[in-house]
Amino acid sequence: MAIHPDPALHCLLVTLCSLKPRLFPLLPFLLWTLLSCDLRGAAQGPGEWTPWGSWSRCSSSCGRGVSVRRRQCVRLPGEELCWGDSHEYRVCQLPDCPPGTTPFRDLQCSLYNGHPVLDTQKTYQWVPFHGAPNVCDLNCLAEGHAFYHSFGRVLDGTPCTPGTQGLCVAGRCLSAGCDGILGSGTLEDRCGLCGGANDSCLFVQRVFRDAGDCPILTHHQRLRNTVERGVPLTSLAPGSQGSC
Ligand SMILES: *[C@@H]1O[C@H](CO)[C@@H](O)[C@H](O)[C@H]1NC(C)=O
Numbered sequence: 001m002a003i004h005p006d007p008a009l010h011c012l013l014v015t016l017c018s019l020k021p022r023l024f025p026l027l028p029f030l031l032w033t034l035l036s037c038d039l040r041g042a043a044q045g046p047g048e049w050t051p052w053g054s055w056s057r058c059s060s061s062c063g064r065g066v067s068v069r070r071r072q073c074v075r076l077p078g079e080e081l082c083w084g085d086s087h088e089y090r091v092c093q094l095p096d097c098p099p100g101t102t103p104f105r106d107l108q109c110s111l112y113n114g115h116p117v118l119d120t121q122k123t124y125q126w127v128p129f130h131g132a133p134n135v136c137d138l139n140c141l142a143e144g145h146a147f148y149h150s151f152g153r154v155l156d157g158t159p160c161t162p163g164t165q166g167l168c169v170a171g172r173c174l175s176a177g178c179d180g181i182l183g184s185g186t187l188e189d190r191c192g193l194c195g196g197a198n199d200s201c202l203f204v205q206r207v208f209r210d211a212g213d214c215p216i217l218t219h220h221q222r223l224r225n226t227v228e229r230g231v232p233l234t235s236l237a238p239g240s241q242g243s244c
Pocket of ligand 1: 190198
């Protein structure tokens, strides 16, 4: 990329060079130049992100996988990097894989079967090895031998360990927030709203107070109960038995 001279700086330098021999008497003029060169307009601060691109296809053809979208940082000369991530990953859930489908990690290990991957010409059959430190490395055990080999990172969307929710993305094990975005850390608030600020709860305590048989529920469960049954709140009389 070409380096463009900062226009404000260029303007200032040209003025200074032309005035050098007579600099001192011209101090007021110099000050005026400084201001009119619009130094405030010089680029500073972070650049700006383009809008997000569209989500990619799911990394898997069945079951859970990841989908990615990207954005680019647009920077003027002198601007800093944009804040935030250039990639965002979300979980995609396709219909379950048919029984007997080779798990994604097993498949990746098995790609090295029969190939001389180490220094010797010997070949091995490779199966996943789950005892190595980084779960997002493709650690494969040479079947019938007492060693494993790490073939670098697993592909994005590989489960970190069998039977858990985390997925590997760029070599890191991430779990999805309630917004489905991997690594977002977004949680449901106490009103059951994803990423909420605990301020959307409806308090319907009075409606249920005298209902003798009702189990004791939390506010949130009460709300859910009422909403799920589609009973308008105003039609419930205190003590009405049909609402449990
Ligand atoms: C909502 O309430 C929970 C539990 O009371 C608390 O841990 C959390 O920080 C609150 N969230 C916000 C956004 O205030």
